Amino acid sequence: MRLLKKGLSIALIMVMVLTSLLTGCGGKDNTPATVGDNNTPKASDGQQPSASAWELGSEELEFSYYHHYSWYTMPNWGEDPASKWILENKKVKINAISSGGDAEAKMSTILISGELPDAIWMERGAEVEKLRSEGLLVPLDDYIEKYPNYKKWVMSLENIDMLRSPDGKLYQIPNWYTSQPNGNTGYVVNKKIYEALGSPKLETTDDLYNYLVAVKERFPDVTPLEVGEGGDGIEYLLSAFKENRSGVFYGSNYMAIPQDGKFVSLFTDPAYREGMQFVSRLFREKLISPDTFTQLKEEVDRKVLTGKVAVYITSSPTEMGSQGDMELKKQDPNDGYFMIWPIAKPGLDRNKIYTGDYKELGWNVTVITKAAKDPEKIFAFFDWLTGPEGQCTVMWGPRGLYWDGFTEDGWAKFTDAYANDPAGRDEMTSQTEPINWAGNTVFVDVSKAQYEANLPVEKQNWQTRFQREITWKTQQNTTEFININPAGDSDEGIIRLTITDIFEQARASAIQTAKSDAEVLAILDEAERQAQAAGYQILLDYMTARWQENLNK
Amino acid sequence: MTTQSAAVRKEKTRKKERYGRDLSLGRRLLNQWDIQLMVIPAIIYIFIFCYIPMYGLLMSFQDFSIFKGFWKSPWVGLKHFKAFLAAPDFWNIMRNTVVISLLRIFFGFPAPIILALMLNEVRNRTFKRVIQTVSYLPHFLSWVIVSSFVFSILSVENGSLNLLLLKLNIIKEPISFLDENKYFWSIIVTTGIWKEIGFGSIVYLAAIAGIDPQLYEAASMDGASRTRQIFLITIPCILPVIILFLILAIGDLLSAGFEDLLLLGSNPIQRPVSDVIDTYVYRHGVKTQRFSYATAVGMFKAVISIGLLAGANKLAKKTGNSLW
Numbered sequence: 008m009r010l011l012k013k014g015l016s017i018a019l020i021m022v023m024v025l026t027s028l029l030t031g032c033g034g035k036d037n038t039p040a041t042v043g044d045n046n047t048p049k050a051s052d053g054q055q056p057s058a059s060a061w062e063l064g065s066e067e068l069e070f071s072y073y074h075h076y077s078w079y080t081m082p083n084w085g086e087d088p089a090s091k092w093i094l095e096n097k098k099v100k101i102n103a104i105s106s107g108g109d110a111e112a113k114m115s116t117i118l119i120s121g122e123l124p125d126a127i128w129m130e131r132g133a134e135v136e137k138l139r140s141e142g143l144l145v146p147l148d149d150y151i152e153k154y155p156n157y158k159k160w161v162m163s164l165e166n167i168d169m170l171r172s173p174d175g176k177l178y179q180i181p182n183w184y185t186s187q188p189n190g191n192t193g194y195v196v197n198k199k200i201y202e203a204l205g206s207p208k209l210e211t212t213d214d215l216y217n218y219l220v221a222v223k224e225r226f227p228d229v230t231p232l233e234v235g236e237g238g239d240g241i242e243y244l245l246s247a248f249k250e251n252r253s254g255v256f257y258g259s260n261y262m263a264i265p266q267d268g269k270f271v272s273l274f275t276d277p278a279y280r281e282g283m284q285f286v287s288r289l290f291r292e293k294l295i296s297p298d299t300f301t302q303l304k305e306e307v308d309r310k311v312l313t314g315k316v317a318v319y320i321t322s323s324p325t326e327m328g329s330q331g332d333m334e335l336k337k338q339d340p341n342d343g344y345f346m347i348w349p350i351a352k353p354g355l356d357r358n359k360i361y362t363g364d365y366k367e368l369g370w371n372v373t374v375i376t377k378a379a380k381d382p383e384k385i386f387a388f389f390d391w392l393t394g395p396e397g398q399c400t401v402m403w404g405p406r407g408l409y410w411d412g413f414t415e416d417g418w419a420k421f422t423d424a425y426a427n428d429p430a431g432r433d434e435m436t437s438q439t440e441p442i443n444w445a446g447n448t449v450f451v452d453v454s455k456a457q458y459e460a461n462l463p464v465e466k467q468n469w470q471t472r473f474q475r476e477i478t479w480k481t482q483q484n485t486t487e488f489i490n491i492n493p494a495g496d497s498d499e500g501i502i503r504l505t506i507t508d509i510f511e512q513a514r515a516s517a518i519q520t521a522k523s524d525a526e527v528l529a530i531l532d533e534a535e536r537q538a539q540a541a542g543y544q545i546l547l548d549y550m551t552a553r554w555q556e557n558l559n560k
Numbered sequence: 561m562t563t564q565s566a567a568v569r570k571e572k573t574r575k576k577e578r579y580g581r582d583l584s585l586g587r588r589l590l591n592q593w594d595i596q597l598m599v600i601p602a603i604i605y606i607f608i609f610c611y612i613p614m615y616g617l618l619m620s621f622q623d624f625s626i627f628k629g630f631w632k633s634p635w636v637g638l639k640h641f642k643a644f645l646a647a648p649d650f651w652n653i654m655r656n657t658v659v660i661s662l663l664r665i666f667f668g669f670p671a672p673i674i675l676a677l678m679l680n681e682v683r684n685r686t687f688k689r690v691i692q693t694v695s696y697l698p699h700f701l702s703w704v705i706v707s708s709f710v711f712s713i714l715s716v717e718n719g720s721l722n723l724l725l726l727k728l729n730i731i732k733e734p735i736s737f738l739d740e741n742k743y744f745w746s747i748i749v750t751t752g753i754w755k756e757i758g759f760g761s762i763v764y765l766a767a768i769a770g771i772d773p774q775l776y777e778a779a780s781m782d783g784a785s786r787t788r789q790i791f792l793i794t795i796p797c798i799l800p801v802i803i804l805f806l807i808l809a810i811g812d813l814l815s816a817g818f819e820d821l822l823l824l825g826s827n828p829i830q831r832p833v834s835d836v837i838d839t840y841v842y843r844h845g846v847k848t849q850r851f852s853y854a855t856a857v858g859m860f861k862a863v864i865s866i867g868l869l870a871g872a873n874k875l876a877k878k879t880g881n882s883l884w
Binding site for chain 1: 626649711717740826827828831846847851
């Protein structure tokens with residue numbers, strides 16, 4: 008059976024190779040030609056006024072859109088209020104191409120078959136560059152001039168040049184880009200437990216440790232410190248041990264420390280080693296759940312919603328914190344959750360501790376491919392989506408319900424229902440937000456913040472409140488570190504994979520199996536030895552080079 | 561036993577009349593056209609989907625790039641094979657693959673046979689049916705679901721197994737089954753048996769059902785107890801089936817499992833004991849689009865598997881129950 012299956016998949020690949028050979032030969036010859044045709048005349052008669060912009064909604068627009076994430080499935084188009092409104096009023100129909108739960112495999116299939124979708128939603132970086140260098144993407148520069156929103160919101164970013172590809176052109180429509188700090192990483196604390204223990208000071212790692220010990224004694228059925236599924240929150244906890252260094256550098260995305268203009272080994276970093284000893288101690292004394300590395304997200308959510316967590320830290324604890332707060336307040340209005348300013352090692356300045364990070368270019372991007380018949384119209388749609396009307400529609404539903412028009416300064420104008428029906432509003436957002444592929448952070452955040460700042464505390468949205476008061480102020484700007492990771496099949500990429508294996512194993516065993524602080528150090532030393540043997544330095548040099556390139560852009 | 565071989569001989573002569581060796585090949589095929597018609601779709605299927613694509617194995621000697629396609633990708637000889645053999649994880653992966661497979665053969669292979677023999681002795685039909693259905697249902701659960709069961713049964717906080725052991729005063733502190741390497745192989749083998757035992761027993765039950773009842777009658781007339789009947793009649797009669805499956809299991813020695821190991825071994829701390837060839841290919845080949853490397857490792861596995869299969873078959877030949 009296994010052999011058959013294998014044979015079948017090889018057969019499929021080969022059929023695809025054949026088709027790509029047949030179609031690819033024709034296609035490849037054409038593409039560079041079209042690029043040339045488009046560009047040469049434009050360059051010479053640039054004076055000519057560009058054709059007037061295409062108006063979204065003036066005629067039907069239908070395109071295919073691949074979402075390059077295993078976990079993402081687009082909601083059926085036209086079934087949620089936002090896409091229904093877009094379908095009816097803007098005449099846009101999107102045909103989703105799903106990854107089928109295995110994005111890497113799907114992308115390979117797409118490339119081999121040569122049947123590109125019209126647009127792709129994916130991570131910035133090596134993979135986008137691979138598509139671009141093969142000439143599969145449409146440059147957006149000409150369109151940007153014609154449409155208002157990309158020009159206004161994206162082009163004004165300070166680091167916009169980092170979004171440019173090596174040929175100097177823009178190919179990417181960013182998502183959740185921002186010119187001001189944002190992000191949700193931080194500590195959520197259970198109010199009832201906190202007050203039952205006499206509202207102690209929670210500022211240093213010592214305070215935190217003593218507090219967790221007290222929780223374990225008084226509330227044996229509560230998880231003192233919840234670090235999320237897979238221990239996602241551990242790297243952010245480590246941020247307490249060094250000023251001006253976000254916790255993200257301790258995670259698998261970097262596995263390296265930027266120091267004096269270059270990347271150096273994580274395993275020999277004093278702050279990392281000290282932090283891992285601290286975490287290992289918490290684990291040994293069962294202050295972190297022993298099931299941390301195998302528990303599922305549902306289990307974590309259940310604990311948070313039922314108040315069985317005293318302190319909760321992950322990359323984005325605000326969503327569950329907010330829901331948990333609502334749930335707990337239903338039973339007891341004095342219960343709930345709140346967030347605290349980041350913890351620091353004694354002696355460090357708490358105002359220089361950054362738990363998470365943000366990047367001006369945001370999270371990910373949409374690219375338009377050469378397969379699109381009318382790339383300009385697709386661009387027009389995304390330009391609309393990232394503008395005020397588009398953002399309001401996909402964040403709070405169709406106009407007239409929770410928002411109606413715009414303020415004088417151009418922010419969203421909310422209706423009374425926005426404040427009076429928080430449950431309905433959040434329900435709406437959770438339905439429509441999955442189709443926000445071009446999130447405009449500044450527009451959404453400022454709109455919400457300036458409206459809610461005038462509301463009494465109990466009517467404020469829990470998330471918005473703590474974002475404004477704490478998390479936005481405690482995220483580090485790491486824009487200069489974008490796109491520093493190598494492509495998976497390059498030499499550096501192969502090294503990176505081995506380093507990832509070493510890193511994950513060392514992290515897990517330093518926390519879970521080490522019986523003493525000395526053992527933690529021994530495990531990290533051994534990891535350093537293995538990593539160096541596997542070519543860690545080559546990877547670090549590669550990352551340093553990319554970083555310096557970014558700085559020089 | 562003599563009655564049986566007499567029957568077999570009679571059957572053989574009857575077959576010879578129809579498919580006689582002395583006739584020419586074309587004549588023979590023509591004589592059995594109805595049977596040939598049934599086998600042709602399978603032959604076409606195997607040819608198209610298993611033999612034609614085999615040229616894709618050449619990919620393992622290339623630096624295959626999806627943008628360049630098969631014909632334009634550069635040839636690199638044995639580069640990927642060497643890279644795999646030199647990989648720091650190589651020996652660890654081979655050890656895990658072989659050990660997990662052998663544990664599966666030792667414990668997992670006899671389990672369905674024993675279940676089938678036990679079920680065969682059950683006289684109450686309803687009870688037998690219920691047991692059969694209940695035992696083969698887990699086969700239809702996906703590993704994602706099974707792994708969540710396992711995680712929640714074995715977890716430290718509120719895991720049912722730990723609660724049970726604590727309540728029975730067998731242990732004082734809950735055991736973190738999922739965080740220590742030493743439990744992993746037992747967990748993976750036990751879970752595999754639980755999931756597949758019922759489904760695996762179906763084929764043996766079918767084989768048992770095909771045994772001539774006269775043999776049992778004769779044996780009980782001669783005074784053989786039920787236990788003796790199992791060892792003297794049931795097992796020898798289903799031996800060819802057992803050996804057939806054993807040969808296949810040995811041929812599959814390098815396929816220690818994939819989804820189960822990937823999911824149950826998701827805690828990175830288990831990787832030193834959970835990483836096998838297939839999970840390695842998944843992480844280092846497929847996920848990073850290193851197709852040539854993945855193909856090379858796959859081919860390495862296939863070549864060894866063919867060797868093992870042939871070896872097992874040769875051994876089986878001595879018992880007269882070989883595949884070919």
